[in-house]
Amino acid sequence: MKYTQYFHYMKQRPDRSKIKDEWIEFTIKNPVRTEIQSDNRIRKWAKIEEEGKYLPVILLEDGETIHNVFFDRNFKED
Numbered sequence: 001m002k003y004t005q006y007f008h009y010m011k012q013r014p015d016r017s018k019i020k021d022e023w024i025e026f027t028i029k030n031p032v033r034t035e036i037q038s039d040n041r042i043r044k045w046a047k048i049e050e051e052g053k054y055l056p057v058i059l060l061e062d063g064e065t066i067h068n069v070f071f072d073r074n075f076k077e078d
Contacts, residue, residue: 001025002065010068019055019069023048027057027069032077041067045075 001021010016023046031044032054042059054075058068 004060004065004067007066007068010070016070019071023050023055024057024066024069027055028059028066045072045077047077 001024011019026048027044027046030046032047033045035043037043037058040061042061042063043056044059045054045056047053048055048071051071053071053073054077055069056072056075057066059065060067
């Protein structure tokens with residue numbers, strides 16, 4: 001997987017350091033929703049059963065480079 005410098009910086013935060021690479025990969029491959037943001041970045045969500053929360057993964061326009069991940073407590077599945 002490819003990552004931006006921003007991702008590496010934000011991954012150091014205590015609330016994000018516990019997010020596993022396998023969860024990120026799962027979200028990219030098995031999203032329950034995918035949206036294109038106004039800046040053309042791609043946002044994909046999946047429920048991480050271990051945590052009981054939804055994880056959005058924000059990818060750059062190339063669809064491969066991971067820019068950001070965090071648990072979204074406001075996400076509602078349709």
